[in-house]
Amino acid sequence: MPEELLTQGPSLNENTQSGASILIIDDESGIRESLETLLTFEGYSLRMAVDGDEGLRILDQHSFDLVLLDLALPGQSGMELLPLIHERYPELPIIMITAYGTVHNVVEAIRAGAENFVQKPWDNEKLLADIRSAIARHRAEEENLQLKRALKERYSFANIVGKSEPMLRIFDLVAQVAPSRSTILIQGESGTGKELIAKALHANSPRRDKPFVPVNTGAMPSELLESTLFGHVKGSFTSAIASKKGLFEIANNGTLFLDEIATMGFDTQAKILRVLQDRRFMHLGGVQEIQVDVRIIAATNIDLRQAVRDGKFREDLYYRLNVITIDLPPLRARREDIPALVQHFLERYAKENDLPPRKLSADAMRALIDYDWPGNVRELENCIERGVVLSSGPIIGSDLLPGHITGRSFQDALLVHNPNASLFDILEDIERRIIIEKLERCNWNQTDAAEQFRIPLSTLNQKIKRLNIEIRKRGRE
Ligand SMILES: Nc1ncnc2c1ncn2[C@@H]1O[C@H](COP(=O)(O)OP(=O)(O)OP(=O)(O)O)[C@@H](O)[C@H]1O
Ligand SMILES: [Mg+2]
Numbered sequence: 146m147p148e149e150l151l152t153q154g155p156s157l158n159e160n161t162q163s164g165a166s167i168l169i170i171d172d173e174s175g176i177r178e179s180l181e182t183l184l185t186f187e188g189y190s191l192r193m194a195v196d197g198d199e200g201l202r203i204l205d206q207h208s209f210d211l212v213l214l215d216l217a218l219p220g221q222s223g224m225e226l227l228p229l230i231h232e233r234y235p236e237l238p239i240i241m242i243t244a245y246g247t248v249h250n251v252v253e254a255i256r257a258g259a260e261n262f263v264q265k266p267w268d269n270e271k272l273l274a275d276i277r278s279a280i281a282r283h284r285a286e287e288e289n290l291q292l293k294r295a296l297k298e299r300y301s302f303a304n305i306v307g308k309s310e311p312m313l314r315i316f317d318l319v320a321q322v323a324p325s326r327s328t329i330l331i332q333g334e335s336g337t338g339k340e341l342i343a344k345a346l347h348a349n350s351p352r353r354d355k356p357f358v359p360v361n362t363g364a365m366p367s368e369l370l371e372s373t374l375f376g377h378v379k380g381s382f383t384s385a386i387a388s389k390k391g392l393f394e395i396a397n398n399g400t401l402f403l404d405e406i407a408t409m410g411f412d413t414q415a416k417i418l419r420v421l422q423d424r425r426f427m428h429l430g431g432v433q434e435i436q437v438d439v440r441i442i443a444a445t446n447i448d449l450r451q452a453v454r455d456g457k458f459r460e461d462l463y464y465r466l467n468v469i470t471i472d473l474p475p476l477r478a479r480r481e482d483i484p485a486l487v488q489h490f491l492e493r494y495a496k497e498n499d500l501p502p503r504k505l506s507a508d509a510m511r512a513l514i515d516y517d518w519p520g521n522v523r524e525l526e527n528c529i530e531r532g533v534v535l536s537s538g539p540i541i542g543s544d545l546l547p548g549h550i551t552g553r554s555f556q557d558a559l560l561v562h563n564p565n566a567s568l569f570d571i572l573e574d575i576e577r578r579i580i581i582e583k584l585e586r587c588n589w590n591q592t593d594a595a596e597q598f599r600i601p602l603s604t605l606n607q608k609i610k611r612l613n614i615e616i617r618k619r620g621r622e
Pocket of ligand 1 (some may be wrong): 229304305306307333334335336337339340341342446486489523524526588
């Protein structure tokens with residue numbers, strides 16, 4: 146019984162893939178020996194197995210560039226072994242060794258994943274050429290795979306999709322500035338991924354194990370915002386019935402994400418400026434200074450420079466924040482990212498809803514690429530989620546996309562479903578769709594939607610009730 150042996154011959158041949166390792170699984174000692182002589186001479190390192198069990202065991206313990214597998218092994222035949230190996234090591238090339246006149250088996254073997262076959266007695270030069278080309282292909286694939294992995298790991302941006310030039314530049318910039326403590330300002334329209342980038346900055350910094358604390362500075366009245374940021378001592382204002390830590394303390398050693406910074410009041414801006422300058426602050430109503438080490442990332446969906454010009458944003462704070470700026474381009478300026486984003490969201494929402502994978506029909510994809518996406522990636526995400534949930538088969542057609550995206554008129558869309566609709570039904574449906582579309586673009590924030598419609602919030606609320614519009618949760622992580 147031959148030892149599982151490892152022999153490394155002299156590397157005499159120019160074409161040798163020096164050090165490449167081959168596993169030979171063959172029960173005939175004569176075959177093993179002649180292969181050993183030939184391949185060792187070529188500089189390959191070899192291991193031998195006499196049957197399937199031994200072969201699988203060795204495969205588990207070492208890595209190989211190629212397997213030479215005898216078709217007619219005793220016990221478990223090569224034909225049975227082949228799919229087992231192929232399943233465990235799908236990338237590993239397998240060349241079958243066959244006796245003359247087993248053409249039928251050979252075809253079957255190739256179907257089952259064998260790379261190639263060699264017939265006994267073989268021609269040495271041809272065998273070597275086949276081995277070389279299989280190993281070269283295998284190595285190229287491995288290399289490619291490793292490159293891809295390295296790229297992903299380098300940034301750990303696994304959940305951020307983007308192949309367009311501007312996004313690649315942003316990834317580079319993020320990778321470059323993430324490790325420092327510098328303040329970063331992220332500018333971009335609503336739904337372009339500002340929060341995602343802020344998280345990536347944190348995740349790629351030495352602070353990654355410390356808290357990432359987002360705070361929506363635009364959504365709160367000043368007093369509440371200040372007590373949220375700086376904390377307060379008991380009794381510092383009427384409702385301050387107990388002392389509370391501020392987010393600046395909670396984010397200590399981590400990152401504080403000040404979202405929608407443009408709408409913050411002037412006084413709060415001044416206080417934030419002070420923390421940015423010397424990383425110290427006081428609780429509301431407190432007397433003691435607190436020192437913190439917090440990295441600040443701020444985001445805005447309006448042009449801060451313009452806000453400064455309009456006298457709505459402090460110039461000094463603007464310069465403090467604007468140390469490094471990341472400008473996220475709107476989706477319509479990087480349409481080449483749309484197919485990959487679609488794919489990403491199709492997978493996410495099929496999984497989330499326990500559905501089999503879905504695909505988009507060609508005309509649906511065309512409509513998505515042509516559309517202008519005022520709500521950017523978030524709008525695209527909502528649109529795909531809706532398509533996945535509404536789909537009943539594997540293909541999502543353009544009929545499952547909102548009419549304003551495909552360019553179908555509201556009336557057409559309605560009439561498809563109900564040819565007997567009256568004018569009143571049609572008008573109601575149009576109103577419903579317009580309101581839903583606006584809400585989607587406003588991330589289901591009814592105050593924003595009412596403002597954009599220039600109607601009171603209460604009127605919008607009444608309409609939502611009357612039209613049976615189901616209110617969805619705001620955004621998602
Ligand atoms: N490049 C991207 N790859 C994958 N998902 C993305 C990308 N950009 C944005 N998204 C997704 O789109 C949604 C909106 O992103 P995010 O909340 O980061 O945007 P935002 O710019 O902060 O929006 P807003 O101004 O409305 O707060 C999120 O669900 C996010 O995961
Ligand atoms: Mg955001």
